[in-house]
Amino acid sequence: MATPIALRVLEGHARTYRHTWRGTTVGALVRPALFLTAIGVGLGTLVDDGPATADALAAPTYLAWFAPGLLAASLMQAGSADGMFPVMAGMRWVGTYRSTINSPVRPRDLFLGNLLWSVIRIAVIGLAFVTIAAAFGAIPFGRGLLAVLPAAFNGVVTTAAMSAFVVTRDSPQVLAGMNRFLILPMFLFSGTFFPVEQLPDAIQPVVYVIPLWHGVELTRALALGGDPTLPWAWHLGVIAAVGVVGVVVGTRLFARMLRR
Amino acid sequence: MKRFGAFTAVAGIDVEVAPGEAFGFLGPNGAGKTSAMRMIGATSPISEGYLRVLGLDPEADGVELRARLGVVPQEDTLDQDLTVAENLYVFGRYFDLPRPVLRSRIDELLDFVQLSDRRNDKVDPLSGGMKRRLVIARSLINDPELVLLDEPTTGLDPQARHALWERLYQLKRRGVTLLLTTHYMDEAEQLCDRLVVMDQGHIVAQGSPRELIDRHVSREVLELRFIDGQQAPAIERLEQLDDDRRIDRLESLPDRLLVYTPDGDAAIDAVNELALDPLTLLTRRASLEDVFLRLTGRQLID
Ligand SMILES: Nc1ncnc2c1ncn2[C@@H]1O[C@H](COP(=O)(O)OP(=O)(O)OP(=O)(O)O)[C@@H](O)[C@H]1O
Numbered sequence: 091m092a093t094p095i096a097l098r099v100l101e102g103h104a105r106t107y108r109h110t111w112r113g114t115t116v117g118a119l120v121r122p123a124l125f126l127t128a129i130g131v132g133l134g135t136l137v138d139d140g141p142a143t144a145d146a147l148a149a150p151t152y153l154a155w156f157a158p159g160l161l162a163a164s165l166m167q168a169g170s171a172d173g174m175f176p177v178m179a180g181m182r183w184v185g186t187y188r189s190t191i192n193s194p195v196r197p198r199d200l201f202l203g204n205l206l207w208s209v210i211r212i213a214v215i216g217l218a219f220v221t222i223a224a225a226f227g228a229i230p231f232g233r234g235l236l237a238v239l240p241a242a243f244n245g246v247v248t249t250a251a252m253s254a255f256v257v258t259r260d261s262p263q264v265l266a267g268m269n270r271f272l273i274l275p276m277f278l279f280s281g282t283f284f285p286v287e288q289l290p291d292a293i294q295p296v297v298y299v300i301p302l303w304h305g306v307e308l309t310r311a312l313a314l315g316g317d318p319t320l321p322w323a324w325h326l327g328v329i330a331a332v333g334v335v336g337v338v339v340g341t342r343l344f345a346r347m348l349r350r
Numbered sequence: 351m352k353r354f355g356a357f358t359a360v361a362g363i364d365v366e367v368a369p370g371e372a373f374g375f376l377g378p379n380g381a382g383k384t385s386a387m388r389m390i391g392a393t394s395p396i397s398e399g400y401l402r403v404l405g406l407d408p409e410a411d412g413v414e415l416r417a418r419l420g421v422v423p424q425e426d427t428l429d430q431d432l433t434v435a436e437n438l439y440v441f442g443r444y445f446d447l448p449r450p451v452l453r454s455r456i457d458e459l460l461d462f463v464q465l466s467d468r469r470n471d472k473v474d475p476l477s478g479g480m481k482r483r484l485v486i487a488r489s490l491i492n493d494p495e496l497v498l499l500d501e502p503t504t505g506l507d508p509q510a511r512h513a514l515w516e517r518l519y520q521l522k523r524r525g526v527t528l529l530l531t532t533h534y535m536d537e538a539e540q541l542c543d544r545l546v547v548m549d550q551g552h553i554v555a556q557g558s559p560r561e562l563i564d565r566h567v568s569r570e571v572l573e574l575r576f577i578d579g580q581q582a583p584a585i586e587r588l589e590q591l592d593d594d595r596r597i598d599r600l601e602s603l604p605d606r607l608l609v610y611t612p613d614g615d616a617a618i619d620a621v622n623e624l625a626l627d628p629l630t631l632l633t634r635r636a637s638l639e640d641v642f643l644r645l646t647g648r649q650l651i652d
C-alpha cells in the first residue's frame with residue numbers, strides 16, 4: 091500500500107520537528123502561562139472585586155472567563171504562525187518547496203501535508219494549554235479537553251487561510267504587517283480579554299465576520315458549560331466556511347505559484 | 351513551447367532523446383534551458399506542443415513520472431533544518447521508499463558524493479560544492495531511469511567534477527538516460543552523446559559534439575591578444591586581407607581575437623605579413639566553445 095502523498099509531507103515535518111520543537115513549543119506555552127498569570131490572575135483580581143462581575147461575564151471569575159478566550163486566541167495565533175514563516179521559507183527564502191515538487195509530491199500535497207502537521211502541532215499546544223489552565227484552576231481539565239476542539243479547529247482553519255495568502259507574497263514585510271494589523275487586533279478584540287458588548291456599537295457587527303470570535307464563543311461555552319451567543323451550528327458554520335475557502339483557494343494557489 | 355505571460359521562454363524545441371543517451375542543452379543565460387528542463391521534469395506545464403517523457407504525459411501522469419526521475423535543480427534548495435543524511439531521508443520518503451532500503455541507499459550515496467563524514471552535520475555550514483554534491487545524491491535517491499541535471503557541476507572543484515563525471519558515466523552504462531544543461535563546454539564534450547545549442551528559446555544547432563565542431567567552425571583557431579586599443583585596427587586589417595584560404599572567420603572577444611582557419615600555420619603567416627604584432631599568439635584545435643560563441647555570439651566575417 092502506497093502511503094498517501096500528503097502523509098509523506100507530514101512525515102517530513104515530523105523529522106524537522108526533532109530539531110525545532112524546543113523553540114516553537116516552548117514559546118507557544120510560555121506565552122499563555124504569562125498571560126494567565128498577568129491578565130487572568132493579576133488583572134482578574136481587580137475585575138472580580140469590581141461591581142457585578144459574575145453577572146456581566148456569566149462566569150464565576152474573570153480568570154475562568156478569560157482562559158477559554160485565551161485558549162482560542164493562542165491556537166489561532168499558532169495556526170497563523172504555521173501559515174507564515176514556514177510557507178515563506180519553503181516558497182522563497184530557502185525554496186524547499188521547489189525541490190520537493192520534483193518528487194511525486196504535488197503542490198496540493200504540500201498544502202495538505204502542511205495543514206495536517208498544523209493539526210498535530212495545534213493539538214499538542216492546545217492540550218498543554220489545558221493542562222496549564224487546569225493547574226491555574228481556570229478550566230476544569232475534563233471540560234478543557236472538549237473546549238480544545240473548537241479552538242484547535244479555528245486554529246487549523248487559520249493555518250489554511252494564512253498559508254493560502256502567504257504563498258502568493260514575496261516580501262517578509264507582509265508578514266509583519268499581517269501580525270500587526272490583522273492577527274494582533276483579532277487577538278485583542280474578539281471577545282478574548284473583554285466581552286465584545288463593550289466595543290462601540292458601530293464596530294460590533296464587524297466581530298461577527300471574525301472567525302476567532304466564533305471560536306472564542308464555542309470554546310468558552312464548552313469550558314463554562316453554557317450556550318454561545320448564536321446557535322452552535324452558526325458559529326461552527328462560519329469557521330468551517332472560512333476553512334473550506336482556505337483549503338480550496340490554498341490548494342489552487344500552491345499549484346499556481348509552484349507549477350509555473 | 352513555454353510562455354510566461356506574453357513572453358515566450360521556450361519557443362519551440364523539437365528533440366528526441368533515446369534511452370541510455372546523454373543529451374545536453376547548451377545556451378547563454380536566459381536561453382530557456384531551465385524552462386525546458388522543468389517542463390520535462392513535470393513541474394511546469396507546457397503552454398503548447400507535444401511532450402512525452404519515459405512514455406508518459408507530464409501533465410496527466412506527473413506523479414508517476416516524477417517517481418522515475420531524478421532532478422538536480424539549478425539552485426540547491428536543501429532543507430536547512432535537517433542534517434545531510436536527513437535531507438536524503440525525507441526526500442526518499444517523498445517517494446515512499448521503504449525505510450530499510452532508504453537507509454542503505456543513503457549510506458551508498460553519501461559514500462559516492464564523499465559526504466559520509468558530514469552525514470550528521472546540518473546543511474548550512476557545508477561549502478557550496480558540498481551542497482551541490484548533496485543535491486546530486488538527493489536526485490539519485492529513487493534510483494531514477496532519467497536524470498535531469500541543470501548545471502550539475504557549477505561550483506564544484508575540478509576533482510569533484512571529474513568524480514561526478516565518472517559517476518554519470520557509470521549511470522549511463524547502467525542504461526540511465528541523462529539530460530543536462532551546462533555552461534562548461536568541456537563537460538558537454540565529455541559527457542554528451544548529442545546536444546543542442548539553444549538561444550532565445552530556439553534550437554540553433556544540434557548534433558554530437560564532433561559533428562557540431564566540424565559543421566560550424568573551421569579546424570583550427572588562432573588566439574591573439576593585443577595591448578589596449580590594438581585589437582580593433584587588427585580586425586580591420588585582417589578583414590581587408592579577405593583571404594578565404596587562410597582566414598575563415600573572426601570572432602572578437604573583449605580580451606582577445608579568435609581567428610578561425612583551416613590551417614593554423616598559414617594563418618600565422620598572414621598575421622606576420624600584416625605585422626599585427628600581438629602580445630601573445632596561440633594555435634589550438636577548434637572546440638565546442640567555438641561553436642557556442644559562433645552560434646550565440648556576434649560574428650564579424652562569415
Ligand atoms: N517563472 C517565470 N516567470 C517569468 N519569466 C520567466 C520565469 N522563469 C523563467 N523566465 C524567463 O524565461 C527565460 C528563460 O529562462 P531560463 O531560466 O529557462 O533560462 P536558462 O537558459 O536556464 O538560463 P541560465 O543559463 O541563466 O540558467 C528568461 O528570460 C527568464 O527571465
Ligand SMILES: [Mg+2]
Pocket residue numbers: 383384385424500
Ligand atoms: Mg537555467
